[in-house]
Amino acid sequence: MTRPLIKLTLLASMIAFSATALAAEQGLLAIITPSHDNPFFKAEAEGALARAKELGYATLVASHDDDVNKQNQLIETAIGRKAKAIILDNAGADATVGPVQKAKDAGIPVFLIDREINKTGIAVAQIVSNNYQGAQLGAEKFARLLGGKGDYVELLGKESDTNAGVRSQGYHDVLDDYTDMKMVAQQSANWSQTEAFSRMETLLQKHPNIVGVISGNDTMALGAEAALKAAGKTSVIVVGFDGSDYTRDSILNKGNIKATVLQPGWDQAQMAVTQADYYLKNGKAQKQEKQLMDCVLIDESNAAKLKNFNLAK
Numbered sequence: 145m146t147r148p149l150i151k152l153t154l155l156a157s158m159i160a161f162s163a164t165a166l167a168a169e170q171g172l173l174a175i176i177t178p179s180h181d182n183p184f185f186k187a188e189a190e191g192a193l194a195r196a197k198e199l200g201y202a203t204l205v206a207s208h209d210d211d212v213n214k215q216n217q218l219i220e221t222a223i224g225r226k227a228k229a230i231i232l233d234n235a236g237a238d239a240t241v242g243p244v245q246k247a248k249d250a251g252i253p254v255f256l257i258d259r260e261i262n263k264t265g266i267a268v269a270q271i272v273s274n275n276y277q278g279a280q281l282g283a284e285k286f287a288r289l290l291g292g293k294g295d296y297v298e299l300l301g302k303e304s305d306t307n308a309g310v311r312s313q314g315y316h317d318v319l320d321d322y323t324d325m326k327m328v329a330q331q332s333a334n335w336s337q338t339e340a341f342s343r344m345e346t347l348l349q350k351h352p353n354i355v356g357v358i359s360g361n362d363t364m365a366l367g368a369e370a371a372l373k374a375a376g377k378t379s380v381i382v383v384g385f386d387g388s389d390y391t392r393d394s395i396l397n398k399g400n401i402k403a404t405v406l407q408p409g410w411d412q413a414q415m416a417v418t419q420a421d422y423y424l425k426n427g428k429a430q431k432q433e434k435q436l437m438d439c440v441l442i443d444e445s446n447a448a449k450l451k452n453f454n455l456a457k
Contacts, residue, residue, distance in 0.1 A: 172222075173420065174227040192231050215236075231416045233257050253268045269429065273437050278311070278406075281440075285443060287318065293325055295353060299358075299364045311360050383401070395443065
């Protein structure tokens with residue numbers, strides 16, 4: 145090995161060692177989200193991980209798959225490994241209160257993203273999308289696309305999830321004012337593409353003349369679209385919620401999905417890590433606990449700018 149190459153190798157080793165030492169010095173951040181099979185939750189985890197690495201933290205990234213028991217075990221693991229902080233998209237508004245309290249009692253601050261819990265004062269931050277505002281944007285677009293008339297169905301998210309109820313309420317506070325629009329069915333598909341496909345197949349048998357589907361998230365919207373295509377219903381309009389690249393592609397390719405609502409999952413996750421870092425270094429919260437981030441309507445006018453739950457300027 146030549147002397148310059150030896151120097152370069154040693155330099156690379158020193159840089160790698162320094163980064164490892166910095167991560168060890170800063171400590172461990174636990175990043176816990178629902179299943180990464182859903183691109184929104186995957187983007188959350190990746191956004192948090194990227195920011196944690198930038199700030200020099202070691203990370204534990206895991207998924208609870210919307211299983212409360214699994215979530216509790218992961219939080220126990222984070223406590224056992226003496227994590228400095230936990231970034232959490234939780235598995236239930238009520239069921240998560242106890243585990244967050246347990247982490248707090250162990251001296252580990254928790255920063256919630258995407259989903260709130262039904263108690264304040266135990267998490268340092270609850271950074272969530274303004275789901276009601278976003279749902280109203282989606283509903284207004286849905287009504288315009290349908291020309292303010294016709295039968296439609298609504299696919300609800302997981303009913304134990306606060307976001308599912310808030311989005312549905314936002315939809316109906318707009319759509320119920322349209323007297324010529326009628327919701328003929330409302331069913332939960334539990335945020336699942338597979339369940340949405342199955343539900344849609346059944347709903348089409350009972351209500352073959354629907355003109356629209358409004359969905360609590362993009363994953364269910366994609367399942368509904370697949371069922372509609374299989375049934376030859378290419379003119380039925382679908383509106384989703386999340387702002388995934390998959391719905392972007394459907395919009396651009398003139399599929400059934402005509403619009404979605406972007407909730408900035410990547411930005412939320414990065415904000416949570418930034419605020420965790422501030423808290424750990426300053427001993428106080430950077431901002432108030434409840435933080436709402438406004439959503440953005442995505443349609444044919446701006447879909448091309450959407451990538452990984454971010455909208456290019």
